[in-house]
Amino acid sequence: MNSAVIQKFFIDGPSGKLETILGEPGSTPQGIAIIAHPHPLHGGTMENKVVHTLFNTLLELQFITVKFNxxxxxxxxxxFDHGNGEIDDVIAVTQTIRSQFSNHVTDVPLLLAGFSFGGAIQLHVAEKLNPEFLILVAPSVVNLNAPAVPETTQCALIIQGDNDNIVLPDAVLAWAAPTSQPIVFIPGAEHFFHGKLAILKHVILRAFARKA
Structure with missing residues (x-):
């Protein structure tokens, strides 16, 4: 983390400039990670604490890591475009970052991550971009009629708090049931994972340690 390079810039999106923060790891990148934040109309931004945790964790895992508004x-x-335009925003950011690093980073895996609204958005994006990895934290699968994890995705990590009263655990289980999609539950965690962010990070690091 100490040798990572962080920079802020703007990407040309479908409806104008998109405020973006990019982190480059200090060693050979393991992939490109794009993170989507919670619902814009409910205070969601890329500065959200769960998004911040995802950003730092994926950078620690040596991903070229991007979060954006x-x-x-x-x-x-x-x-705000009720999810439709936001899907296009993610695609635009992903394409720009892939192009930016195409000269010296080729054939690296794509990881899509998202929290709440952003998690459901990433499921829709995954249908179009076929990422190797998904990390979805309390994805709002009901409100955005989210599809299942694509069969082409190598690894999907779904993390849910069992005390969440915004994205209800039963709703996420109902979404997961038809495909027997595993879910990692964090006991005592509510929607914003207050007091549980270190555990959230540990769950992600442990999942990638097993993969390695």
Whole structure:
């Protein structure tokens, strides 16, 4: 983490500039990770603590790691588009970052990560971009009618708090049941994982340690 390089810039999105923060690891990248934040109309931004935890954890895992503000959030241009335009935002950011690193980073895996609204958005994006990895924290699968994890995804880590009263555990279980998608439950965690962010990070690190 100490040798990582962090930079802020703007990406040309479908409805204007998208405020973006990129972290480059200090060693050979293990992939490209794109993180989507919670619902824009409920205070969701890329500065959310869960998003911040995802960003730092994936950078520690040596991913080229990106978080950004959806259209109409922070300094990003445009206006909220009920999920449709936000899917296009993720695709635009992903394509730009892949292009930016294409000369010296080739054929690295794509990881899509998201929290709440952002998690459901990433499931829709996954249908289009076929990422190797997914990390979804309390994905709002009901409100956005999220599809299942694509069969082409090598590893999907779904993390849910059992005390979540915003994204209900039963709703996530109902979404997961048809495909027997495993879910990691963190006991005592509510929607924003107050007091549980270190455990959230540990769950992700442990999953990738097993993969390695």
């Amino acid at each position: 959806f259209r109409g959030v922070g300094q990003s241009e445009g206006a």
